[in-house]
Amino acid sequence: MVKLYSQPSCGQCKMVHMLLDQKGIEYSECQDVDEMRSLGITHTPTLEVDEKLLVGKDIINWIRSK
Amino acid sequence: MDERTLSKKLKFIDNYKVATNAATGSEVDSNANVSSKNIATMSAELSKSDFIDVNRAITKKYLLAKYGQDVVEQFESDLKNHIIYSHDESSIMPYCVAISLYPFLLEGLKQLGGTSGAPKHANSFVGGLCNLIFLVAGQFAGAVAVPEFLPYLDHFLRCDYGQDYIDHLDEPVWNIGNNQITVRHIIEDLFQEFVYCINQPAGARGYQSPFTNIAYFDKGYFDSIFKDFFFPDGDEPCWETTKVLQKLFMKWFNKERTHDVITFPVETMNLLWDKDTHEYVDKEMADFTAEMWAEGHSFFLYNSDSADALSSCCRLKNAIEENVFSYTLGAGGIETGSKKVITLNINRIVQNWFNDEVNKKYKRNRKSLPEYITEITSRVHKYLEAWNDHLWDMFNCGLLTVYNAGYIDLDKQYLTIGFNGFIEGAEFLRSVNDYIPSEYQNLEILPNNSAYKAYAHDILSTIKELNLAHRTAHLRFNTEQVPAENAGNKLYKWDKRDGYWVPANRNLYNSYFYPVEDPTYDPVTKMYLQGKDFIGNLDGGSAYHCNLEEHLSKEQYRKLMDIAIDAGCSYFTFNVPNTVCNKCGHISKHKLDHCEKCGSDDVDYATRIIGYLKKISNFSEARQVEAAKRYYANIEESDKC
Numbered sequence A: 001m002v003k004l005y006s007q008p009s010c011g012q013c014k015m016v017h018m019l020l021d022q023k024g025i026e027y028s029e030c031q032d033v034d035e036m037r038s039l040g041i042t043h044t045p046t047l048e049v050d051e052k053l054l055v056g057k058d059i060i061n062w063i064r065s066k
Numbered sequence B: 001m002d003e004r005t006l007s008k009k010l011k012f013i014d015n016y017k018v019a020t021n022a023a024t025g026s027e028v029d030s031n032a033n034v035s036s037k038n039i040a041t042m043s044a045e046l047s048k049s050d051f052i053d054v055n056r057a058i059t060k061k062y063l064l065a066k067y068g069q070d071v072v073e074q075f076e077s078d079l080k081n082h083i084i085y086s087h088d089e090s091s092i093m094p095y096c097v098a099i100s101l102y103p104f105l106l107e108g109l110k111q112l113g114g115t116s117g118a119p120k121h122a123n124s125f126v127g128g129l130c131n132l133i134f135l136v137a138g139q140f141a142g143a144v145a146v147p148e149f150l151p152y153l154d155h156f157l158r159c160d161y162g163q164d165y166i167d168h169l170d171e172p173v174w175n176i177g178n179n180q181i182t183v184r185h186i187i188e189d190l191f192q193e194f195v196y197c198i199n200q201p202a203g204a205r206g207y208q209s210p211f212t213n214i215a216y217f218d219k220g221y222f223d224s225i226f227k228d229f230f231f232p233d234g235d236e237p238c239w240e241t242t243k244v245l246q247k248l249f250m251k252w253f254n255k256e257r258t259h260d261v262i263t264f265p266v267e268t269m270n271l272l273w274d275k276d277t278h279e280y281v282d283k284e285m286a287d288f289t290a291e292m293w294a295e296g297h298s299f300f301l302y303n304s305d306s307a308d309a310l311s312s313c314c315r316l317k318n319a320i321e322e323n324v325f326s327y328t329l330g331a332g333g334i335e336t337g338s339k340k341v342i343t344l345n346i347n348r349i350v351q352n353w354f355n356d357e358v359n360k361k362y363k364r365n366r367k368s369l370p371e372y373i374t375e376i377t378s379r380v381h382k383y384l385e386a387w388n389d390h391l392w393d394m395f396n397c398g399l400l401t402v403y404n405a406g407y408i409d410l411d412k413q414y415l416t417i418g419f420n421g422f423i424e425g426a427e428f429l430r431s432v433n434d435y436i437p438s439e440y441q442n443l444e445i446l447p448n449n450s451a452y453k454a455y456a457h458d459i460l461s462t463i464k465e466l467n468l469a470h471r472t473a474h475l476r477f478n479t480e481q482v483p484a485e486n487a488g489n490k491l492y493k494w495d496k497r498d499g500y501w502v503p504a505n506r507n508l509y510n511s512y513f514y515p516v517e518d519p520t521y522d523p524v525t526k527m528y529l530q531g532k533d534f535i536g537n538l539d540g541g542s543a544y545h546c547n548l549e550e551h552l553s554k555e556q557y558r559k560l561m562d563i564a565i566d567a568g569c570s571y572f573t574f575n576v577p578n579t580v581c582n583k584c585g586h587i588s589k590h591k592l593d594h595c596e597k598c599g600s601d602d603v604d605y606a607t608r609i610i611g612y613l614k615k616i617s618n619f620s621e622a623r624q625v626e627a628a629k630r631y632y633a634n635i636e637e638s639d640k641c
Helices: A011-023 A031-036 A059-063 B003-018 B039-046 B048-067 B069-080 B103-105 B122-137 B149-161 B181-198 B219-225 B239-256 B283-293 B346-357 B371-395 B420-430 B451-469 B487-497 B523-529 B556-566 B621-629
Strands: A001-003 A027-028 A048-051 A053-056 B084-086 B096-098 B172-176 B179-182 B211-218 B264-270 B298-305 B334-346 B414-420 B477-481 B544-547 B571-575 B579-583 B602-608 B613-615
Touching: A001 A011, A011 A059, A011 B103, A031 B613, A048 A059, A048 B003, A053 A059, B003 B039, B039 B048, B039 B172, B048 B069, B048 B371, B069 B084, B069 B371, B084 B172, B084 B371, B084 B487, B103 B122, B122 B149, B149 B181, B149 B211, B149 B239, B179 B181, B181 B239, B211 B219, B211 B239, B219 B239, B219 B264, B239 B283, B264 B283, B283 B556, B334 B371, B334 B477, B334 B487, B334 B571, B346 B371, B346 B420, B346 B487, B371 B414, B414 B451, B414 B487, B420 B451, B451 B477, B487 B621, B523 B544, B523 B556, B571 B602
Parallel strands: A001 A027, B211 B264, B264 B298, B334 B414, B414 B477, B544 B571
Antiparallel strands: A001 A048, A048 A053, B084 B334, B096 B334, B172 B179, B298 B571, B579 B602, B602 B613
């Protein structure tokens, strides 16, 4: 289960979209700020993978490992 | 076009031909950011009055749709009576922007109609960035900030020359004949390419160079802005190398400015201080800041105790958070700016309030100054909202391609209420001291004067509270002490013509909380007047220009930086006029009556007109008069601090 937390004008979010699509990874997306805050998310993009939250370079590394 | 309009335009051409410079020749929007007067600048001026009509028609169209005819008529009345001044009406574009460069890294310039793909090396990054700035500036009326310029350049330099390139600056990369090309040469060539390119006049902007801002960060702000950031190749920003690159750029730029008067980029150093110790957190960058001023460099300093005070592209925001630092002429955070600026003519508003509410003998239910300001501000919010609707329509039709491409988000920019004529309003109240409410009596323009503080609070905090009250997901307001390059002069002239009190010792309205021409105000007093007791009422920008006759030592500048923390003066710069020799071209960082190189007394001076550096001979005639009246404090006086 992969979920991308993003904001509309976030360039890095757009890049994560592109990388996920390139790898054919299925994911859902959330842009609800309140939901993000309730999970303790302070920055986007944040990628939830099997209930673990990945940020920064960890997102890239995870996608590349797929 | 009817005969009368045509005749007016032909007359304008005749007047322009004999004007002393481009700024003076402009009837609508005189701007010193045009060094040469030519047929292109004249052509750009020719259609400005038509654009103003279109601009106002657009605002009225959206006002009518949302609020009805009464508000349209009120808008017309406020403009006609110079209660408000709508900035850059000769453009129908959004005002100013601090963009994220990330879309450029992903897709190059193609989404903006350019041909370049995503940059892969330092060379293609700088070349593409220059083109990007011109493309973005073509869609905005005002400034374009690229705060990420140096952190991104650092990324490409590490890609090209290794993660440790700063340790090998003087090692040869290749040889051309007998010349060894080092990493330092390559970096300085890139600086040169960037700076000279962005200072080129832009054909699409009436021969104005794009007003370009860049930022420097200390470690605290760098960490805050680039937390969890990654470049498209997965690389992360590097503080240690970016720090060195920032220093290299500042040193190089300062030296380059002895060869030519280089206006752009306008630079802002951003320093974080500790709220407990009241000391700068990154002492190395704070010391370097003072060092650069002592070496004669001219740039702004933004300082704050909040790491979140600068916007980041990716930090989560909510609807009620405090406004981030945003100033129409400076750079701090990323993805911010103003969609539109409408300025309140405070001097006229205060006099109208006095005449309509205070001085009417038999009037019941007199409005207080905050109540009077509330009515006007609420109207201006509607006018700004109309412009916001216009921009959203443009966006939805795909016409705002800078937004469509993701460089900026309409919801992240402000609708800005400017103010001008502030101290003149206070000076007027002083002249009617016996007839005004007691809280404003015995007003003196001094840091500890309770009447002046009450006056500032009642006007500015009222606007600030309304800005917050009227905030929605799509409407974000702020208040700015606008530089008012043109507005200050126009409002003064109109008020004088219409019988309002204006100070005789000034030819335009001040853009500060102190009288800029008065020699009795020392630099420290002015810093407190431009400090938290006054700018604390603002939710937008303001700038203190500390005009000095001569440069201070590094230690003196460092001391003033500490005083700025105590005063709560968050944005300031030091101006020491540079001497430009008209004969040999030499530029001295000092104010001299002759050229120190060739001895000629045919010299001009370069100083900041409002926020940007220009030769005084490029200023409009009104601004040249004002420049001559500015008081530049001498070193002995500054030693008081």
